Amino acid sequence: MKGVHFLTSNVAILAFTSFLVSAYDPSPLQDFCVAINNPPSAVQAVFVNGKFCKDPKFVTANDFFFSGLQIAKSTANQVGSTVTAVNVDQIAGLNTLGISLARIDFAPNGLNPPHTHPRGSEILVVLEGTLYVGFVTSNADNNRLISKVLNKGDVFVFPIGLIHFQLNVGYGNTVALAGLSSQNPGVITIANAIFGSKPPINPDVLAKAFQVDNKLVDYLQKQFWYENN
Secondary structure: OHHHHHHHHHHHHHHHHHHHHOOOOOOOOOOOOOEEOOOOOOOOOOEEOOEEEOOHHHOOHHHHOOOOOOOOOOOOOOOOEEEEEEOOOOOHHHOOOOOEEEEEEEOOOOEEEEEEOOOOOEEEEEEEOOEEEEEEOOHHHOOOEEEEEEOOOOEEEEOOOOOEEEEEOOOOOEEEEEEEOOOOOOOEEHHHHHHOOOOOOOHHHHHHHHOOOHHHHHHHHOOOOOOOO
């Protein structure tokens, strides 16, 4: 009986682990599930990954199409960079496919500030210019910084959930493309989340966490935090 109990327990653990591994952006069970916000009949619609599926008979090429990514975006903001996301909100056909894309434009000295994608890993390629990039490992690995300077044609990977950044260290504008392993990877910009939350986090919490006085926390919370999607 002990052997049976041991086997049953391990099967249960394996099943639970498998569930956790596939707990985000599961593989589709049909050719596609083009997202639609307002289905004709909620009773008949299929709801997958937070989106209703369009009737396949009405799917067209435009459901898998996006235009304009070649156009440079203005970087006239506090951080000197702009992210143009191409996810399921821009291409409805990405629903259930587990991928998305982003173009990042950098002014000289422009920064894509430290942030994290809670639902996707990122692979970035530099199209023009030079970037200093890096990510920070988790507490268990003593928060090591893994960083590198990238030039045109170089590729770098940022693992899912880890804080990472990109800084333009070249002499001109820089452009990069990032592929992400989720149709909607999400983004949490660290400074925005900590000092620009609504409502604000109690200053006593932040003062103790960062080992600074409350006046500095108050100053930071009053800044206009730029959200770079």
